[in-house]
Amino acid sequence: AQSVSQHNHHVILSEAASLELGCNYSYGGTVNLFWYVQYPGQHLQLLLKYFSGDPLVKGIKGFEAEFIKSKFSFNLRKPSVQWSDTAEYFCAPPGGILTGGGNKLTFGTGTQLKVEL
Amino acid sequence: DTAVSQTPKYLVTQMGNDKSIKCEQNLGHDTMYWYKQDSKKFLKIMFSYNNKELIINETVPNRFSPKSPDKAHLNLHINSLELGDSAVYFCASSPPRRGGHSPLHFGNGTRLTVT
Numbered sequence: 585a586q587s588v589s590q591h592n593h594h595v596i597l598s599e600a601a602s603l604e605l606g607c608n609y610s611y612g613g614t615v616n617l618f619w620y621v622q623y624p625g626q627h628l629q630l631l632l633k634y635f636s637g638d639p640l641v642k643g644i645k646g647f648e649a650e651f652i653k654s655k656f657s658f659n660l661r662k663p664s665v666q667w668s669d670t671a672e673y674f675c676a677p678p679g680g681i682l683t684g685g686g687n688k689l690t691f692g693t694g695t696q697l698k699v700e701l
Numbered sequence: 702d703t704a705v706s707q708t709p710k711y712l713v714t715q716m717g718n719d720k721s722i723k724c725e726q727n728l729g730h731d732t733m734y735w736y737k738q739d740s741k742k743f744l745k746i747m748f749s750y751n752n753k754e755l756i757i758n759e760t761v762p763n764r765f766s767p768k769s770p771d772k773a774h775l776n777l778h779i780n781s782l783e784l785g786d787s788a789v790y791f792c793a794s795s796p797p798r799r800g801g802h803s804p805l806h807f808g809n810g811t812r813l814t815v816t
Binding site for chain 1: 732734736742743744745746749757791793795803804805806807808809810
């Protein structure tokens with residue numbers, strides 16, 4: 585299985601800084617992708633999702649992501665982060681796993697975001 | 702009401718023991734999953750059941766045996782526990798796949814520590 589690629593494993597930002605977390609995939613078919621957030625000591629929660637249509641999707645807490653098919657990317661952005669955004673962020677296909685045509689795509693390895701005051 | 706609930710929240714046990722983790726969802730979802738999250742936060746799918754039928758088994762040792770008595774429950778039994786089994790185990794569920802629109806709903810996790 586090939587996991588979604590999240591190249592930024594650890595990101596440290598100051599409050600009010602802008603955020604962009606990378607998510608790239610390699611899959612020979614139609615891909616829908618989600619971003620999940622895991623706050624310290626908690627379970628994963630859905631942040632936002634892309635199905636089809638407008639490639640710029642908006643999620644909760646001011647997050648947005650843009651699906652760029654030509655770049656095989658679905659990067660997560662936020663113009664101004666807050667201390668409370670400190671968490672682990674995961675990019676993933678629907679259901680956490682996508683299979684088809686001999687391909688398999690699974691959860692990204694996660695990006696740990698730490699926002700400092 | 703908790704949508705996906707798993708018990709226990711913490712489990713500390715010795716090597717060689719057998720233990721079970723229970724999961725229940727009240728969302729009416731057809732598909733349930735077990736994920737393992739290691740110390741580096743890497744999330745790996747272990748099993749998935751759809752309407753009590755095993756549909757995904759991701760090269761997990763056969764010491765791990767999932768059991769789904771009905772579509773609202775997916776329990777995980779682990780035999781002969783090893784140190785490397787220490788991790789947080791998450792249960793999740795998702796609604797029927799309609800064009801791929803199936804976000805996961807996660808339980809709060811079970812932190813398993815094998816000593």
